[in-house]
Amino acid sequence: MNGLTPFASYNLVIGIVVALELLYFLSLELSVTAYRRIVLLTVGGLVLAVIGGPVAELVAPSLVHWVHGTAALLVVFGLYDPVANDVRTTEWARALLSEPSRIREPAEWMTPMDDEILATFHGTGLVLTPAIVAFNTGFSRKEVNRRLIELESHGLVEKVERGKYGLTRRGERYLQGQLRTSPAADDKAGVPR
Structure with a gap:
């Protein structure tokens, strides 16, 4: 040495x-x-x-x-x-990413339930009903339906047909932590608040 x-x-x-x-x-x-x-x-x-x-x-x-x-x-x-x-x-x-929500920036209007609802759609490419989402998340169908309507109004999910929802590209980007969902970002993207 x-x-x-x-x-x-x-x-x-x-x-x-x-x-x-x-x-x-x-x-x-x-x-x-x-x-x-x-x-x-x-x-x-x-x-x-x-x-x-x-x-x-x-x-x-x-x-x-x-x-x-x-x-x-x-x-x-x-x-x-x-x-x-x-x-x-x-x-x-x-x-x-054992807790993927750590990398996300949820908007003020979002609830912790929204992350779980969106995660149910993530990576599946499936179209799901509120009842199926509720079954997989443990929330009531009524709560899930209410949150899906809110998520749709912000462009994170889309209604494919009556009572059936799918994840949008914007929702996918949010789940990957690549999208800021602040109200200012929503305004710029043309998504209604």
């Missing part, structure tokens, strides 16, 4: 900070990581890369490439399932 060069100490400090951030992320999402090994596998690979690389550079420089290669494999196997030849997008979406 030749001592710490400024570059090596910088790498080590940055690695420790990033590793602490990743571990903090894991501590916030314990319920997710408890049953999702892919998250642990990926985060383990990231921690190995950001801490193991600088430490290996200090202790055994000839092993740096082995450490980085192992870390890269852990990350790849956390993000990709070689058996099914599939990227684990569904698992990661569930893991990272």
Whole structure:
């Protein structure tokens, strides 16, 4: 060990900070990581890369490439399932967005029930009746019907035919956190309030 060069100490400090951030992320999402090994596998690979690389550079420089290669494999196997030849997008979406409403900006007129109603439509492409939405959300049909009318007036769902609703592109964008639903944004989009 030749001592710490400024570059090596910088790498080590940055690695420790990033590793602490990743571990903090894991501590916030314990319920997710408890049953999702892919998250642990990926985060383990990231921690190995950001801490193991600088430490290996200090202790055994000839092993740096082995450490980085192992870390890269852990990350790849956390993000990709070689058996099914599939990227684990569904698992990661569930893991990272266990509470997707965190990334959304609901308008003042919206209620927490609106997020659950819209989530029922999300990703299905289905046309649903208020009764089906009520059954899947646990709210009364009367409450769901009232909220669907409000969501329709703001362009998040559309009435496909009598008593049947579907998610609009605007509703899809809201669920993905790509749409601000503030009254000013509604006015600009030409959606009545």
